[in-house]
Amino acid sequence: MTSRKRVLAIASGGGHFVQLLRLAPAWEDHDVTYATVHAGSAIDVAPSPLLTFRDVSRADLWRLPLALWDVARILLRVRPHVIITTGALPPLLALTLARPFGVKTLWVDSIANSERLSDSGRHAGKVAGTVVTQWPQLADGHVEHWGSVL
Amino acid sequence: MPFERLVRAMDAWAARHPEVPVEIQIGRGSYEPVHAGWVRLMPVDEYRRKVAGARLFVAHAGMGSIITAIEAGKPLLMLPRLRAEGEHNTDHQLATAASIGSRPGLHVAGNAADLQARASVLLADAGTPPAPIARHADPAFTDRIRAFIEAP
Numbered sequence: 001m002t003s004r005k006r007v008l009a010i011a012s013g014g015g016h017f018v019q020l021l022r023l024a025p026a027w028e029d030h031d032v033t034y035a036t037v038h039a040g041s042a043i044d045v046a047p048s049p050l051l052t053f054r055d056v057s058r059a060d061l062w063r064l065p066l067a068l069w070d071v072a073r074i075l076l077r078v079r080p081h082v083i084i085t086t087g088a089l090p091p092l093l094a095l096t097l098a099r100p101f102g103v104k105t106l107w108v109d110s111i112a113n114s115e116r117l118s119d120s121g122r123h124a125g126k127v128a129g130t131v132v133t134q135w136p137q138l139a140d141g142h143v144e145h146w147g148s149v150l
Numbered sequence: 151m152p153f154e155r156l157v158r159a160m161d162a163w164a165a166r167h168p169e170v171p172v173e174i175q176i177g178r179g180s181y182e183p184v185h186a187g188w189v190r191l192m193p194v195d196e197y198r199r200k201v202a203g204a205r206l207f208v209a210h211a212g213m214g215s216i217i218t219a220i221e222a223g224k225p226l227l228m229l230p231r232l233r234a235e236g237e238h239n240t241d242h243q244l245a246t247a248a249s250i251g252s253r254p255g256l257h258v259a260g261n262a263a264d265l266q267a268r269a270s271v272l273l274a275d276a277g278t279p280p281a282p283i284a285r286h287a288d289p290a291f292t293d294r295i296r297a298f299i300e301a302p
Binding site for chain 2: 005007013014015016017018019022023024025026027030038040041043044057058059082084104106108110111112113114115118119130135146147148149150
């Protein structure tokens, strides 16, 4: 019997969050808090709590400080033992901020990236404890393939 | 990011098919459809209801759309976003369309004209819908993540 962990399951909107939801059985016996960009996603995760952050991507990098502020607040509020993410940029910020505190982190690269790991995924390799790809052909010495959401 | 090619193509298609109700979610795009109904962004529960109730779902080649279509068992017609058109940061939707678009019930258009032609064909005969899938990923995958969470 393992003790309950505080898990932060975090993803940007759209496909990233849809993929995260498909992994939910992984943390069903733990204290999970979800985080994404749309407050309306709360109906998908109830009764688990859902927090929101302002999104940022390479197309609107000026929003980076807003996203950074939001994910920092989320980390302080949740104080997770483990962070699981399916991308993209704001969750990468969360992993980076959490790294010095010994938080265990897993980056599941989006199934959309079938030819090469996402840029965020490659950065995650430097800050995340573990990076996995959903495509067996993209696995290498540093990136493992554990399965896919489909 | 806006996807004007898709919005304009389906609005033009709607003009030629007034008998078919068309509703487009346009996001932050600047082109507002004239012939089709449209919204900026609908809540996720309404979005899923609309996909489930539609005869054909037309979207970009994004994983959210693909998984929503498969979970709803609805045929999906996709137009991949292109970096050169300013529709995304990378061309990964081409890779997604190539690697996942061949599943039953998923269809990929090469350009706007092809999208319109395929929309007409699929409405006449939608063919095989996507095979139903479980609500969650393969337990072998989620068990592995659980082991990661629970490892000391």
